[in-house]
Amino acid sequence: MGLPSTVLLVAGAAFLSHAVYSSYEHALLFSPSISSGNKHPLPLDIVLELLVSITVLCAGIVLAAPKLKPISWRVWAREKETEEKNVNIRRRKEEDAGLGAQVGNPFAGLEDGSRRGFLDVRGARKAFAEWVREGGGGGRS
Known part of the structure; x- marks a missing residue:
């Protein structure tokens, strides 16, 4: 100021x-x-x-107030393309180092259908149903 x-x-x-x-x-x-x-x-x-x-x-x-940043899809797309290239290089380096792929598209969790951070109720129900079918229980006779 x-x-x-x-x-x-x-x-x-x-x-x-x-x-x-x-x-x-x-x-x-x-x-x-x-x-x-x-x-x-x-x-x-x-x-x-x-x-x-x-x-x-x-x-x-x-x-x-600070200066406003320009809003342009062109600039954003260029940054994302450059970032994606850098991410691919970084991912290859991390895989070579055994770290796994931790970087990339921040919206990948939404695009692949998985819901990170949420409880998978349907999967838990299926696992419970299989457990009951297999006779898993308290061992009561």
């Missing part, structure tokens, strides 16, 4: 807090009675101070 954005944020926060305090004091000073309604609306200078403070705060936030 640079100096201009910090100055704008501090000034905007100060203006905003002053506008809020002024509106609170105005509400206490001119509290309307129940029968008469609100005869003393918020003064124009408090409303303008509030709008200026919000504008200054927004400008400070925009200046403090």
Whole structure:
């Protein structure tokens, strides 16, 4: 965050807090009675101070924000192709070293139909049914 954005944020926060305090004091000073309604609306200078403070705060936030990254399918596809080539080279090196293939497509778990991190209920039911058919149990007679 640079100096201009910090100055704008501090000034905007100060203006905003002053506008809020002024509106609170105005509400206490001119509290309307129940029968008469609100005869003393918020003064124009408090409303303008509030709008200026919000504008200054927004400008400070925009200046403090990091630069946006470009979104382009071309750039993304080029990075993925390069990454895939590097992954293939790395995978071959890992297989040669006996580490196994640990890298690759991060969406492979979704594409191959397996659900990593989830309990396979159907597989567990089949295994239990086979276990019961084989006579697995507590050995009761």
